[in-house]
């Protein structure tokens with residue numbers, strides 16, 4: 001049976017960066033990846049500017065200086081500073097010609113239009129030189145930059161209102177099962193509420209994609225085929241929940257086949273979530289996730305999330321680390337097992353958990369301990385493999 005890492009490699013071979021598109025620069029672009037290098041369209045600062053409130057002077061002069069004018073931020077320079085002269089200046093204002101330093105106002109005594117300073121003055125002090133931050137033509141934000149608040153500020157500084165980025169993948173979500181009702185309905189008889197639809201859509205959103213919930217497909221081939229056809233047409237990634245195993249009502253694999261989806265694998269050596277199907281149709285990736293909520297959650301984090309990173313043009317991070325256990329843990333599973341856990345800075349704590357249907361047991365989890373197959377008896381302090389899932 002396929003191991004998790006090998007299965008993920010297969011997924012990543014099919015996950016291609018989406019074609020770039022140009023979008024407005026709003027906070028909605030945070031985390032998207034720049035598809036073009038962006039150059040400065042002017043020098044910054046565009047003029048030598050004062051970093052202090054004070055007086056623009058000639059550093060080489062000594063003694064008293066006569067104040068011959070004033071310039072504030074946003075103002076333009078009207079006077080030249082000659083020998084023995086100073087111009088009153090404020091932070092952000094352009095340095096007047098002739099001056100080569102700014103003395104801050106705390107360092108002078110002003111008296112009837114004359115200023116004196118006891119400090120020595122260095123040429124260039126308190127002046128931010130034209131082009132010191134960036135020069136016109138410099139590529140200041142390279143292609144591949146993950147857009148951050150700082151990047152948005154710098155892009156604004158160079159006059160950009162829109163940029164080319166790799167778009168957010170459209171992720172369609174379809175849940176399957178005759179037993180399902182939506183959250184607004186009280187289940188009766190053998191019904192249960194649909195937890196996977198909201199959960200998977202939220203996982204897609206957290207991973208930087210745009211989820212589209214397409215509804216419940218009943219365990220009926222014709223109905224299922226129509227909804228899945230719609231999902232295939234409108235999604236870069238289509239997530240199907242349930243119906244993917246080998247039971248009589250597990251219709252997803254057959255329906256996918258009838259719609260021309262090529263299946264690349266249909267089971268992975270892991271617990272929970274062994275019956276996990278991955279297929280493609282054209283450039284669309286299709287994941288058939290098991291219906292048990294925890295299986296779906298883990299399957300998304302291990303396989304779907306890295307594929308979304310790749311489509312977004314991000315580095316594919318696996319968020320794996322090793323940490324000591326905070327308490328003993330014993331287990332005996334036939335496959336590598338993902339056990340919900342609270343991952344802290346210096347240790348990891350396993351949570352009480354009753355298996356793949358126990359989603360509530362994951363509420364406090366921000367990751368999973370990866371347990372090897374077979375009997376394991378771990379003591380507090382033993383190092384274990386951990387996968388982070390939050391953030």
Ligand code: AMP
Pocket residue numbers: 175176177179180192193194195196197241242243244245247289290291292293
């Ligand atoms: P399946 O993979 O379709 O055999 O479903 C496995 C288990 O998960 C069954 O107990 C289902 O009732 C349950 N299940 C399937 N889909 C969902 C869903 N969307 N929300 C909550 N539980 C589900």
Ligand code: MG
Pocket residue numbers: 176177178242243249291
């Ligand atoms: Mg089912």
